Amino acid sequence: MINYILRRLVTAVALLVAVSAVTFLIFFAIPKAAGADPAQMYVGKSATPRDVEATRVKLGLDQPIYIQYGRFLKGIVAGRDYNNGPSVTHCSAPCFGYSFRTDREVWPLLIDRLPVTVSLALGAAVIWLLFGVAGGVISALRRGSIADRTAMIIALAGVSLPIYFTGLVAQQLFVHTWNIFEGGEYVNFKDDPAGWANKLFLAWVTLALLFAAQYTRLTRAQMLETMSEDYVRTARAKGLKERVVVGKHAMRSVLTPIVTIFGLDLGGLLGGAILTESVFSLPGIGRLSIDAVNVKDLPIILGVTLFGAFFIVIANLLVDLLYAVIDPRVRLS
């Protein structure tokens, strides 16, 4: 098992380095190769060529791309020093560089936004797992019933309706028309747990609706397939109660693909739920990334991308480890 974990960890690190290299190339090398000058984006309207050159030097864009990338990696491992005008500031490891727009360190920005994104992702995950899996199981066990059809219609609607529609409608109805939930700015859990939940609830439900739909359909299909397996028939033939057959035997098989997709979904969301955070004015990593994209703040975009990749890789790793727990054959292979 230890070897298996080590193998997976090495693969994860290699994957992150590869992602960083590709991302860095996309953001820093390709625009340059296409003739665009990134330094021009960060100077004032009336900047002279001298100002543009000075900005290029300050941002390190005058260096060959491999040196820029080397500095970037060094910053993550050992930190970097930056000239901020009157003095030199040290950006401690893991240093993802400074925003080209605001000169703020990227890493603290990411960490600052993380609790919002985690709050959103975990809350939504609980809802979609609960309702998605339960809905799927009920649909499968009562195939063709009203409950099945209702669940499938909701699932189809959930998949079809985009967040920027359901989110706006939900806010308009529940916040501004019926005044059931409060609008306004996000509050931290530790400052006001009730306010935190109040602000997030609609976002959780809206986001969960999107994901629950997929889980309902997946669980239903998986459950239908499992229930026709020989071992389920055997379990029934042994006289086990249906609750035990479904809950103990069938669910174990159904959970395997659910865990896989859940890991990927949660990992992706922890890297930022751009639409949900934007629609619900939540200052998370997704909002940080879209704001950075809007002003072409490359270091932040790069940081968010790597952050998202990190969570996906970690989530995959955890899924793999869970596989090993659920199915011992994985360890052997």
Add this chain to the structure above:
Amino acid sequence: MRMRTGALVAGSAAIALVLSACGSGGDDKKPSTGESTAGVTGFNAATKGVVNPSDKKGGTLKLVNHSDADSWDPVRAYYAWVWNFQKGYYVRTLLTNASKPGEDGLKLEPDLAEKLPEITDGGKTYTFKLKAGVKFEDGSPITSKDIKYGIERVFAQDILSGGPTYIVDVLDQDQKYPGPYKDTDPDKLGLKSIQTPDDTTIVFKLKEPLSDFNYLLAMPGAGPVQKAKDTGDKYGDKPVSTGPYKFQSFDPGKKLTLVRNENWDPKTDTIRKALPDQIDLTIGTAVEEIDNQLLAGDVDIDTAQTGVQQGAQPKILLEADKKANADTPTTGFIRYFSINTKVPPFDNIHCRKAVQYATDKVTMQTARGGADAGGDIAVNMLPPNIAGHDPALDPYNTKSGKPQIDKAKEELAACGKKDGFDTVIATRNAGKEPKTAEALQAALKNVGINARLDPTDASLYFRSTIGAPSNTHAKGYGLMMAGWGADFPTGYGFLSILVDGRTISQSGNNNYAELNNSEVNSLIDKAKAETDPKKAADIWGQINKVVMDEAVMVPFVYDKALNYRNPRLTNVFVTEYYGMYDFASLGVTK
């Protein structure tokens, strides 16, 4: 060019037409000074006078914006709303714009200075004396050296990029001053064109007269900074206040809270009312949610001041009680397109005139949101807030906005292109501009001009796409969509950079048409040196006429924005200096 931000959604023709039909449209009534103290109510009241005049102090002013400032460091900021905010709350300068409605708001008044400068040496020396008792938020007195140091920071473009650099152009005078961080002077005060003979006197030595120099000193970037408190590119996270409020907390991208600066002495400040006890700016709220909160009375104003979204426009304009709390000020921005004199067939003036006549300004206005949410039809290149603006100057008779097909065809024939020709329209690929360009394309098609749209990314549009003549020539951009707002409301601040043939540059060029007219150039020199504002305005009027006669730019809309104000606000009026509510004057009733 000062910039406006905000997510502007392109308007659908149907809604825009409804709105333009409901709105007041082109109300050109100018407020007089006398209306400013009487108190006015209703739709567009804040463009005519003061809504809810009051001196009542207290409460928290709740501001909101979808985006953070480009920088809270006054040297690095360029957004118009950020300048308005800085001026109102925490940055004082030698002179600043008067906090008054109407044309009086375009004038400069002494702020840190005792009085307007003494101008000597044929307009080349400006001497200011500082008021007694002006202090930073830590209680230190503001000295002339702090002002000089603050201005020197503008020169450090390698560290503090992003803001306007007019003052560098005027004060560097071939010294190649690198800014204070690379200054070899032990006091970091090595800029030779500014002298500080004592702590309360500051003298600016210009190389040549510049009648608008005072306006450069009124920009927030010319405010004082203490050398010991200068944190370089981190200064924007907690700038040291000289105004009535100071930063209490700032969470980037989320919230800024200002509280009273106890070291600000109201006796030294005739500009700012400083009514609220606290100012909260919530950052990052979705644009639709901002409108919802405004209409529910949960927040007071959107500091972006770029107008409510399309979904909220009918709610305001079609409901009388809501409409009474809204204004559609002229923002000071002009929407126009340039005609490239270096791209055939537009090297022929008749082909340029054909475009002037063929343009359907009404459909372009509609694409921008109609008369209320978009703006008034523009007929020449000086908008209403610029001295020298003359609504009667309409050489192509475009006040109605309708195209004149016959005249366009006559000009095409005179140009030798009777059956029309092909060209390319450059446009940004976001906001209202693509729709506007499509409206232009459709209008030109009616006279046989086949224009292909070339939409490109907005971030480098002005600097590289249409700001690099080599690129415009290579891509064959005959027509280039553009917008422009003055950094300060004078003809020099607005027009010179667009039409001075001597400023055409290979990158970041603003004279997109590449007009190099000797009469225009010499008139610009004359206007710059003219110290009488009225005479200078007349000269800018002449320049405007020559430019229009050259047919190199087609103005189509003087921008307006449909802004909503919470009824609980006091002292609300639009400052023509920024074309938005005067933040410095706002108070709250509860």
